[in-house]
Amino acid sequence: MNDKNGFLPFGDEFSPDKLRLARCAAGRSLADIGDLLAVTRQYAHKLEINAIPSSTQLKQLSDLLGVDERFFFTARRGSVDLEQCHFRSVRSSSQTLKKTVAAQVEMFELLVDELEKEVAFPPVSFKPYDGPTPTAGESERIAEKFRRDHGLGLGPISSMTKLAEKVGVLVVNLADVDERVDAFSLFNKRPLIVRSTAKSSPGRQRFDLAHELGHLVMHQGIETGCRHTEDQANQFASALLMPRASFASEFPSMRGRYLNWHALKELKLRWKVSFKALIYRGRALDLLTAEQAKSGFTHLSRKGFTKFEEYDDLLPLEAPMLVQRALDLLDYTSWKKVLVASGLTPEWVSGRYLLNIPVSPLRLVRTHSG
Template sequence: MEIAGEQLRLARLAHGYSLEALGEKVGASRQYLHLLETDARTPARDLRLALCDVLGVTEDFLTTPIRSTVRPEQCHFRGHITRPASVTSQVLARGTMLDKLVAELEKYVDLPDVSFPDISASDNEGIEIAAEKARMHWGLGLDGPIVSMMRVVENAGAVVSYFGDLSERVDAFSMDRRRPILVRSSLKESLCRQRFDFAHEVGHLIMHRGVQTGDRETENQAHRFAGAFLFPRAAFLREFPRGKYIDWIALARLKLRWKVSMRAMVKRAYDLRILSAAQYRTANIHFAKTGQTKHEKYDDDSRLPVEQPELLPMTLESVNGIVHGGVVSVGHEIGLTKNTVELVSGFQLPNPPLPNDPKVVRLPRNR
């Protein structure tokens, strides 16, 4: 039986295995696995089964090419531009498989309609306006803080998850698919950073549709959008404390109210010309000297709890309760085992109800 080499590569990358590492697990050479991935060889059945076992996929997964591939302009990363190519490949592979899983889950449950406006913007004024239009599109107004960024993106139809073992070089990642997917590293458990990461990705999804991002220009545009979306210009100009010196106590109060980091507010004040270049430089020296470049004061405050995804966990729970065999059965339909479904979804699957449970019904798929 022939396999689709690209499918093997996809599963390998999703697990973060190099050709050498996978070869050690299945008893094959790096060179031979490379030939399999380039469709130059067909594996014997014992090797094919070993690959399925190690990679957590079915034989059907390896033999059936994925129907819809993810293009570079549909993927946006929030993190170091210099991240290793291996990290990028791993995240893209998991995102591709998560996209496939979500599409399969939608055959059984209804998810919110996708409602991300398409607003092209590149200059500073255009970005400020784009952020304001996005807030108004979602009924958030321009005068007060956003209660939950998680609910904003999930109500707009995006699926949010975590890849807990992402590299420190990736803060967040989004895919502009039929149903947008936002993934964040759980390594950074700060509400303010989490909200900024999500707002940054929203900026990409709104402003950069069909645009390949990752360069400094598009990253700076998404940064500007995030600041404007979380703390609109008119409200910021009204509330930011003015003076020769920065009022850190007042800034901390704004942080607790708007759920925006002090460092992000300082940058926004500089962008809006409230702070001079000298004041901005002095503020960043203060962050460095006080050890607040990555972890700020009040990041651990109980008034700033990290927001948790709701849409995907509820979807998994619903499917588990209404489909015979639960999410494991649904995952098997697209060739993923339980462990791989957990890997790409970022959540541990609940055990499905017992077969004789009266709550379990066999439902026709929603086509």
């Protein structure tokens, strides 16, 4: 309530759920909230149940959590449940970390909801697989069908990001996410693929996008994260990026006991994938023996190519464009309307999602002399 008149500053009812969402998205604990407000952790917990902050506390919460004060006075429209999310590095990600990322994505959906009132995004144009649990061979066929359905031919995909956006998937960058979360996807109101900027290898980013697209195509309504579903998504990604008919004909022969690394370099640059992905695909298609593939992986490890590989700097780093183009279409008045309705701040949108936001136009002021 207001410190002077005893009322909260906005007409709508304070939403404890929106406070919890903002706190999770900011990666803050209840203890952090208690320290900020100079109250106990127990009272901070009550604020997320049925207690009402004072106007001073409301301002403090807004500043700490990076949202507009109005954010706390609209109902939470729906949550992003962890069961809905296909996390790329599920085994190494803590529950707290995943909750933080899921909350940030839920807030991104608030922005998208408001943008869709102003701009029409492409319709979702892929059909989810609805058959039995796919085997390795079935994952391959599903990827091949995806290529046929979208007229991709048998050559390299020029941009995985543009392909995902073309079929109706929104791709979003998340800044400052722990590197244990490479990427993840979910199909809530519309399909999303979330990328962490912590991974800078272009080839591996493309594989991550193809992997997440595999989850969106094959695993709707299925909880993922086990070895089985991750293998299926990897098989889909490999087949999508490197179709067997054309890729197998280009894969270089061994040089005696050794891989032909010079030829693999050319293959890497042509198909825009990592050396690791090339070897993985070569083994899956029986172009390499298990021993030859192991030797290749060992070579990469000894060279220190675990996160960034040689020649990665020659591959283009892809960037999401669909949401940015939507923002570019807005005039400043429309943008302010979207921003206010979402309850986010310009700093949150530009800093967290790495988006360039509309700026207020300069006014031409004429001066008259005499």
